[in-house]
Amino acid sequence: MQLTAILAGIPWDQILIQTLNGIVTGMILALIASGLTLIFGIMDVVNFAHGELFMLGAYIGVVVLATTGSFWLALLIATLVVALLGAAIQIATLRPLLGRDPLTTILATFGVSLILQNYALWQFGPVARKIQEPFSGHFKLFYLEYPWYRLLIAGLSAAIIGGFWLFLKHGKFGIWIRATTQDRVMAQAMGIPVPLVHTAAFAIGAGMAAASGVLFGPLVGVNHTMGLDWVLKAFIVVVVGGMGNLGGSIAAAIFISLLEAYASIWVSPAQAVIVSFVVLILTLLFRPTGLFVPTPK
Amino acid sequence: MSTAANDAPLIAVEDLHTYYGKSHILQGVTLHVGSGEVVGLLGRNGVGKSTTLKTIIGLVQPSHGKVVFEGNVVTSMPPHRLARLGMGYVPEDRRIFRLLTVMENLRTGLDRAGMTDEKKRALLEKVFAYFPVLAERRNQAGGTLSGGEQQMLAIARAMMLEPKIILLDEPTEGLMPRMVSQIRNIVDVLHRENVAILLVEQNVPLTLEASERVYIMEKGAVRHHAAARDLKVNDAVIHQYLGV
Numbered sequence: 001m002q003l004t005a006i007l008a009g010i011p012w013d014q015i016l017i018q019t020l021n022g023i024v025t026g027m028i029l030a031l032i033a034s035g036l037t038l039i040f041g042i043m044d045v046v047n048f049a050h051g052e053l054f055m056l057g058a059y060i061g062v063v064v065l066a067t068t069g070s071f072w073l074a075l076l077i078a079t080l081v082v083a084l085l086g087a088a089i090q091i092a093t094l095r096p097l098l099g100r101d102p103l104t105t106i107l108a109t110f111g112v113s114l115i116l117q118n119y120a121l122w123q124f125g126p127v128a129r130k131i132q133e134p135f136s137g138h139f140k141l142f143y144l145e146y147p148w149y150r151l152l153i154a155g156l157s158a159a160i161i162g163g164f165w166l167f168l169k170h171g172k173f174g175i176w177i178r179a180t181t182q183d184r185v186m187a188q189a190m191g192i193p194v195p196l197v198h199t200a201a202f203a204i205g206a207g208m209a210a211a212s213g214v215l216f217g218p219l220v221g222v223n224h225t226m227g228l229d230w231v232l233k234a235f236i237v238v239v240v241g242g243m244g245n246l247g248g249s250i251a252a253a254i255f256i257s258l259l260e261a262y263a264s265i266w267v268s269p270a271q272a273v274i275v276s277f278v279v280l281i282l283t284l285l286f287r288p289t290g291l292f293v294p295t296p297k
Numbered sequence: 298m299s300t301a302a303n304d305a306p307l308i309a310v311e312d313l314h315t316y317y318g319k320s321h322i323l324q325g326v327t328l329h330v331g332s333g334e335v336v337g338l339l340g341r342n343g344v345g346k347s348t349t350l351k352t353i354i355g356l357v358q359p360s361h362g363k364v365v366f367e368g369n370v371v372t373s374m375p376p377h378r379l380a381r382l383g384m385g386y387v388p389e390d391r392r393i394f395r396l397l398t399v400m401e402n403l404r405t406g407l408d409r410a411g412m413t414d415e416k417k418r419a420l421l422e423k424v425f426a427y428f429p430v431l432a433e434r435r436n437q438a439g440g441t442l443s444g445g446e447q448q449m450l451a452i453a454r455a456m457m458l459e460p461k462i463i464l465l466d467e468p469t470e471g472l473m474p475r476m477v478s479q480i481r482n483i484v485d486v487l488h489r490e491n492v493a494i495l496l497v498e499q500n501v502p503l504t505l506e507a508s509e510r511v512y513i514m515e516k517g518a519v520r521h522h523a524a525a526r527d528l529k530v531n532d533a534v535i536h537q538y539l540g541v
Contacts, residue, residue, distance in 0.1 A: 172404070175405060178397060179405045183394060186394070190405040191458055
């Protein structure tokens with residue numbers, strides 16, 4: 001009797017909608033955080049410029065879309081260009097700092113983020129640009145017209161992450177990346193060209209950030225500060241998932257996005273962000289190695 | 298003194314000095330290893346034996362002195378290039394890639410330029426014949442192996458480079474007697490295959506048995522050099538430098 005009253009009080013329709021929303025943002029966040037955690041894991045660099053690589057990816061998407069009219073070409077070119085830019089940034093600013101105080105790499109990447117942000121402001125101006133989604137179909141979900149494109153984002157992000165995982169798992173270069181992540185010194189002694197692996201890992205992370213920028217562009221405006229919110233959330237995800245742990249980051253991205261999505265049923269989305277910080281603080285207090293990693297022995 | 302007859306040694310280390318911060322670890326190490334030769338490096342804990350190996354493979358930069366490999370000065374070369382030139386390194390703490398499977402550990406050395414699938418298969422077969430237990434556990438994570446198995450994996454991994462020399466740092470440390478004799482056999486196998494070995498050990502009898510020549514280090518430098526058959530386990534020299 002009472003149970004049915006409680007069950008009837010739960011807004012099932014909203015929960016389903018928010019589950020979908022949470023998974024969509026979770027997958028985008030996972031894509032950004034995968035790159036961040038890859039870079040941290042392999043070279044102990046906390047990349048403060050990661051959000052700007054995401055932003056730059058979105059802008060390159062805008063430009064390519066405007067010239068070619070193809071969303072898919074925009075996605076591809078933005079990913080490749082930002083990957084190359086990432087390689088250049090790594091060689092110019094991070095390679096010389098390897099093995100120094102972590103503070104130096106934090107300052108270096110922070111400097112890069114300021115440069116990229118102001119470059120975007122100078123080049124594109126303060127007015128937000130828009131990326132047109134490749135198709136604008138909807139389907140009916142209760143009282144909502146839910147865009148198919150959102151589901152496509154989740155699917156594509158999952159595909160990119162899955163592809164990346166397969167690459168890490170089976171490719172020769174994937175083994176090099178994992179070996180270098182675990183023991184940089186021994187990797188060198190086994191003939192793995194560690195400086196090259198570092199550069200390539202940074203480029204891959206940058207490319208993944210750019211891809212998520214283009215994919216997410218149609219849902220929000222593209223402007224020069226769009227990276228800030230995301231990189232903050234991606235940092236939370238990386239810490240909650242266990243620094244440098246790829247699977248943990250993906251699980252944490254979906255977990256936190258779902259929590260935020262559910263919280264925004266009852267409070268405004270701006271307040272729902274608080275949930276992420278609560279999770280972050282609880283994680284740091286009680287399980288600082290990360291929620292989604294096995295307890296260290 | 299030259300046992301390598303008239304041809305140049307495979308590796309020659311000349312007057313190597315190394316600092317860790319302010320402490321002067323290596324204070325002029327000079328030694329050489331001939332092609333296919335097994336050379337022991339003895340000494341008490343902390344005299345710089347491991348640092349000598351690390352400096353040879355390029356993991357530690359010397360402040361003075363040089364390392365000559367096959368006639369070329371390689372002192373400032375990065376470790377990964379030395380590894381490709383044919384220098385294998387088996388560190389004291391083994392440093393297995395714990396989250397990689399046995400097979401993936403081996404592939405870190407196997408997947409390199411110039412290796413055809415056929416060559417890879419042949420090399421793997423050969424190594425699995427020496428270490429059947431690694432073949433059994435090829436899909437198991439390296440971190441789950443026992444200490445002795447990890448030591449075998451560390452040696453097998455170095456063999457994937459088809460090295461001309463293996464720098465072998467305390468391979469029997471902490472192993473059961475049965476494992477120790479297995480490691481001993483592997484040293485002989487490598488010797489037969491004409492792989493040179495620079496063997497750092499605490500186990501004096503084993504070192505004297507396995508090596509052709511031995512160097513004895515004290516306080517960061519080589520103090521004694523002799524043919525292994527000229528030294529006895531209870532030799533006065535051994536007493537003097539090793540206190541055993």
